[in-house]
Amino acid sequence: MKKHIPLLVSLFLVQFIAVAQSSWKSPEYKPEVYRKVMVLVKTTDELIKRQVEDATVALFKEKGIEAIQAYSNIVESDLTSEDALIQKADVLGVDALLVYNIVGNDTAFKNTPLINASVGIPVRVGIFGGFLGTNVPIAGGAKTVKTIKVTASFYNRSSKSMQWSIPLSGKLKGDNSKLANTFAKKTVSAMINDNLFSL
Structure with a gap:
């Protein structure tokens, strides 16, 4: 039995590391101090958009990171081109963007x-x-279980490409606010753990 303990411990550590390393960070990324991070949820569901953006902004502020919601600061004309978005970001004092993109959903019985x-x-x-x-x-x-799959991606002015990303998924159980809070907590916690900010 004693011979098997190191093997079991190493298997446990491999499984733990695989779970813990679900986010990706650009190898060139350096932590920065940002004036403001804008949180944008790409969806046509206005309620979910507001819930996720509000929950994420609130968590950022708890951590001492200034953040704003896109729904109260961005209009459709700001999203017509990259230049239009950069101009609006200049006006708002935004240096970084966190984008939640719904990539799919599964319905199971x-x-x-x-x-x-x-x-x-x-x-x-x-x-x-x-x-x-x-x-x-x-x-x-028989019950219907709907699973939402989302990717949270982080961009900043230092690069034109994505700097960090994490896949998220959760079960929709009638109350969207619980799922919104879960996504926000997982995202902000992973961003802090991955050392994206100079605090």
Whole structure:
């Protein structure tokens, strides 16, 4: 058994490292102090856009990083060209951009255990007792589970290419705000851990 312990520990470490290294950072990237980071969610769903942008900006501010939401600062004409966006960024004092891009969603059907209630009346016929009725399912059964896949990407003025990225996914369970907070927490935490900012 003692011979197998180092092997088990090394397997555990390999699995942990694979999970922990889900983000990517440009090898040339150097941490910077940014005047402002703009958070932009690319979606037509206005509610999700606001929830994710608000949650991310709030977390940045908790960490001492100045950030603003795109939905309250950018209009469609600002997104017509790269030059138009840079001009608007100059006006707003924005040096970096965090973009959430929804790259897909999966819908799966999941069976959950049925919870039944017995409906009917007890019946007595001679020495035989019984129940006249049926079991009615009141919970469980087939449920639809929707998984959203998102990529968060970070850009700055020092380079024209993406500087950092992380894939995200989460189950949509009716309340979008929980998923928005989860995406924001994972993204900001990974950005801090990957040393993107000079704080």
